[in-house]
Amino acid sequence: MASMDTRKKLIAAAERLFDRHGFTATGMDRLTQAAGMSSRTLYKHAGSKTALMATVLAEREKRFMRRLDVSSVDALFAELEEWVRVEGARGCLFLRAHGETGGETPEVEAVVVAHKEAFRERIAEIVAADIGEDAPALAEQILVLYEGATAAAIYRGQEAVSAARAAAAVLVGRARP
Amino acid sequence: MASMDTRKKLIAAAERLFDRHGFTATGMDRLTQAAGMSSRTLYKHAGSKTALMATVLAEREKRFMRRLDVSSVDALFAELEEWVRVEGARGCLFLRAHGETGGETPEVEAVVVAHKEAFRERIAEIVAADIGEDAPALAEQILVLYEGATAAAIYRGQEAVSAARAAAAVLVGRARP
DNA sequence: GCCATTGTAAAACGATCGTTTTACACTTCA
DNA sequence: TGAAGTGTAAAACGATCGTTTTACAATGGC
Structure with a gap:
């Protein structure tokens, strides 16, 4: 076909x-x-262009989430390193779409919100798998480090991802029983 | 006048x-x-519109940098909490401008690059003042946490800033002699 | 062999974009 | 008194926007 x-x-x-x-x-x-x-x-x-934007984001969500099939925080950031190496660093496309539309385009906004919620839950799962128990506060910190690496890599490159990875290792190490 | x-x-x-x-x-x-x-x-x-964008960013840079007149990492994130409380969280306007223009508008790009370099240097100064010595690796981690809090606050609100602040406290505490 | 289907090329749609112009009113200071 | 400066309101500029239409060619399953 x-x-x-x-x-x-x-x-x-x-x-x-x-x-x-x-x-x-x-x-x-x-x-x-x-x-x-x-x-x-x-x-x-x-x-339409709006529908195309939503479709592009939905497809990217699949490709992105496939990369998040890991069971440790360190592997999570290793995958991000790979992503930046292969695709470059131009920031989170979902947040960029949200920003460009002012969050006022429902078709786009629905995909963005769904993605961020799925992303947050996946991070929580990875953190829980890594340290052996639920740790919502730590998960929020890892999420912030991940978003920060994504954003800072735009102008700092891989160094931002490495820094996030190292910081995450410290935080996870402290939390492990 | x-x-x-x-x-x-x-x-x-x-x-x-x-x-x-x-x-x-x-x-x-x-x-x-x-x-x-x-x-x-x-x-x-x-x-022109392009010149207006550059002017807006240049004025925002002044207002933003005034907020970074602190001498501890914790105060840095306290200021960010205040910023988000007062102005809301819609992500870094400089990175958003960079993204919307594809980095292809020289007038805009110049302000963005200058801002990010000044921002990075200020973070390094604050970290150095806080722990009493230069610590470039730690500074990079704090920068990532700051960018992450800014980005994640778009959909997580103040919780993202609190998480970044707590994580930063751990990292700085570890580095302090 | 025929008729959906699926494609191309290109003109045209009204709307809106960033920008300039025309015509005019109000200050302010020499 | 009058010229220079600074403002408004609104029409108009060509360009480009997202989208639709017109006219036509290639394809493949019944």
Whole structure:
């Protein structure tokens, strides 16, 4: 089925442009060109620009969450190092979408909120698996370190991730019975 | 001089709209209305939208840096708590500007880079003042915690700042001779 | 062999973008 | 008194926005 290739090409091109140049700054003509398809085909698959944004974020959520299938905090940050190495560091695309839309676009906002909630729960699970018990306060600290590494890596690169990883090791070590 | 009031009103209105709705999504007509002036006056003072963005960021940098006039890491996060309480949490406006423009607008990029470098140096000074010696690795961790608190507060609120503050206390305590 | 389906190329839609212009009113100080 | 400066209101600029339409070609399953 060629429509699956078309859809994949479209989402990949859209994610790349949204991530590298911003959502609002990326025009649909630029998108059709990058995706190698006519605007008619693009709109048949995407529906609208807003829907495309939501779809891109939903697909990214899957790809991101797949990376979070770990059972220790150190492995969590090792995965983030890998992510930054492979994809570069341009900040959390979900928070960027939230910021660009002012949180006023329901289709986008729903995906962002769902992602952040799933992300938070996954962090709590990883922390619990690592130290052998629930530790909500520690989980919140690890979440902050993760967000901080993601944001700071924009201008500090891998050094930010390494620092977060080292700090997390100290905090987890202290909490382990 | 009335032009100073006009300028202040313009920058205040622009900062508010850019922060709440995003830079690109904020149109100039919306700005003229919010600032209570004609587009002719606005352009006489601002020059262009890009220049206005750079000016807004430069003014925010001053206001932000004034808040960082502290000599302990705990006071640093206490100030951030106050900032979030007063101004709310919509993420770092500098990183958001960088993201929306893809880092491709030199006027904006210059202010962002200058701010982040000044911010990093100030953190290093505060950490050094706190523990009595230079500690670049610890400073990087505190910077990551600060960025993380700023980002996570968007969806976690003050809890993110409290967590960052607690984590920072542990890391600084460990480093203190 | 035919008719959905799925695609392309390109013009055109009205709306809105950032910006400039036109025309006019109010100060303020020489 | 009058010129310079600073402001407003509103129309208009060309460009670009997201989206739809028109006209037509290639494909593949019944």
